[in-house]
Amino acid sequence: MAGDDAFIERLSRQAFADFDPLAGPHTLSLTQGDGVVTRVAVRDGERLGFVVLQFGPSVGWIQAIAVSPSERGQGVGRTLVAEAIRVARRTGVRRLRLTTAQANVEALELFLKCGFAIERRVPRHYARGQDACVLGRAL
Ligand SMILES: CC(C)(COP(=O)(O)OP(=O)(O)OC[C@H]1O[C@@H](n2cnc3c(N)ncnc32)[C@H](O)[C@@H]1OP(=O)(O)O)[C@@H](O)C(=O)NCCC(=O)NCCS
Known part of the structure; x- marks a missing residue:
C-alpha cells in the first residue's frame, strides 16, 4: 500500500540502528522478491508496526x-x-x-511468550559484534 515503504524504511532506520547502519534500505530490500510477505499493523489509519516474512519450502523466517x-x-x-x-x-x-x-530483552x-524457543546462539553475528540467537517454533 502507498506509504508502507516509507514507514518501513523510517522505522527500521530507527529500530535497527544499533545493528545495521543501513537498516532502512536493507529492511526495505527484504520486502522485495519471491516468497516474501509483509504485514503492516494499522490503527485508525495510522501505521504502528510491521513484520517481514520470507518463506522457503519447509521453513519460514521472520x-x-x-x-x-510510542x-x-x-x-x-x-x-x-x-x-x-x-x-x-x-x-x-x-x-x-x-x-x-x-x-534484545523485549x-x-x-x-518466548509466543511459543518460540532458542535453537542456537550465533556469536558476533551483527556488524558491531553483538551476539545473536536463532529462535524457532513448530507450526
Ligand atoms: C520487540 C518489539 C517488536 C515488541 O513489540 P511490542 O508491541 O512492544 O510488544 P507487545 O506489547 O506485544 O509485548 C509482548 C510481550 O513482549 C514483552 N515485552 C515487550 N516490551 C517489553 C519490555 N520493554 N521489557 C520486557 N518485556 C517486554 C512482554 O513480555 C510482552 O508481554 P506482556 O504483554 O504479557 O507484558 C518492539 O520492542 C520493537 O519494535 N523493538 C525494536 C525492534 C526489534 O528489536 N525487533 C526485534 C528484532 S527481531
Missing part, C-alpha cells in the same frame, strides 16, 4: 519486526507475531524462525 517506539508495550508486537504464525501456517511451512540479538520476551 526477517524483520518492529513497532513504533506504540510499544501495548500488544502490537504480539498481534504481528500472531499474524506471522497465521500466514506461515497457511503457507504450509513446518517451522517459523528468526534471528535476534541476545541482548524481542526475546515477546517471542
